[in-house]
Each structure stands twice: as structure tokens, then as C-alpha cells.
Amino acid sequence: MHRLVLFDIDGTLLHSHGAGRRAMEAALFETFGTKGSPAYRYDGKTDRQIVRDLMRGAGFEDTVIDARMPSVLDAYMAGLEREMASPHTRVEALAGVMQLLDALVHRTHCVIGLLTGNLEPGAQHKLTAAGIGFGRFAVGAYGSDHEIRAELPAIAQRRARERLGLHVDGSAMVIVGDTPSDIQCGRPIGARAIAVATGHYTMESLAEHGPEAVFGDLSDTDAVLAAIEHA
DSSP states (O other): OOEEEEEOOBTTTEEOTTHHHHHHHHHHHHHHSOOOOTTOOOTTOOHHHHHHHHHHHTTOOHHHHHHHHHHHHHHHHHHHHHHHHOTTOOOEEOTTHHHHHHHHHTOTTEEEEEEOSSOHHHHHHHHHHTTOOGGGOSEEEOTTTOSSGGGHHHHHHHHHHHHHOOOOOGGGEEEEESSHHHHHTTGGGTOEEEEEOSSSSOHHHHHTTOOSEEESOSOOHHHHHHHHHHO
16 A cells, blocks of 8 residues: 655754745735734744734734735745845755655655645745755645645645545555644544654654654654554
């Protein structure tokens, strides 16, 4: 049976040290005249959800947010591309990521993909800047596909069927991520989750949400592969 292994990006595959947030805040200020609450956490959210949550908090109605959503996302993509090209921006693949991706390629029953709140072009910009080839991932579901993160696993499942001819049951899908949202989002279709504490959550706090396994990082390739196989 094929296994579909879906990776989150920020805090799981790479760190961009605030580049995404800087680009989003600039786009929000340009479009709405405010960046929203500085206390708001971006991790585990889709880009569209981030815009909606912050601008609702700033007092904007959904009708206004919806009308301006294309403009703010266009401004965000332009700003993110500038951030990724800047010599002052540091984007780095996290420990063990390249080794794990290389190992998964040699497991012919494993198909690797992306499941991320990033818009698809943003995902590509970040991965390229971190030296992780976007073409490594056979399929993906992105924040540009749906505002609600819990809708993304079914989209990835459908794309694997439509684009690759793979009929993957939810129980054969493994989501690797660094937030409770990553752990929880696949449950409606029976997907499993492996958590990694390379974002803003500790191993203990992630374990409270019931993933199949929790790691401090992805550097123990054999252990992570075993967890993927047995999830």
C-alpha cells in the first residue's frame, strides 16, 4: 500500500526567521492601514485565515475583508518574494530534513507531499530559499486551496488520486508538523500525525494532542522513518 507523507513547511521543514510575518504585516498595513494585533500567532494557520483573524480583530467586517483579500495576498506575495531575495533574510532547512526527504525518496511505497497554510507560490519561494527543491514534493495542499486548514488533507488526498493515480486511504496518510493544528487537521479523514518540536511548541505540549509520535527534531532519520511506517 502506498503511504502519502505530507509535510508542513514553517517550523517543520524550515525556519525563515520572521520573513513571512514581516511580508504579511507590510501587506496588511498597505491594504488595511493596520498590521493587526502583534500578539497574534501565525503558526498553524492558513495565510487567508491570518488575514481574516487579524482584520476582524482590527474591526473590519467580513465583506470588507473578502473584497480586499486578493489585494492583500498579492501584496504579501510580492513582499515575500522580496524578503526571500534579500541578502539580509536568513532561511534555513531544519536539522535532519534533507536526510529524511532523501531517505523517503528511496522508499518506493512512500509519496511525499506538502500540507501547508502557505499560498502555493509562497511555499515555493520559502522552500527554494532554504535549498529544498519544490519539485521533491509530488503533491500538495495549500492555503491558496482553502482558508480552513482542516480541509487541506482531503484536498491532498484527492490530488494524489487525480494527478498520480494513487487511491490513498486516509489511514495511509501521515502529516508531519510542528503545531496542534497539524496534528488535528487530518483526523476527519483518518490521517495520522507525527509532531516535531522545532516550532513554537514543546514536545510535551504537542504530545497532549495525541500524535502517533513526537520528536524534538527530525535528525534521527531511522526513528522518524519507523514512526512514519508504523503510524
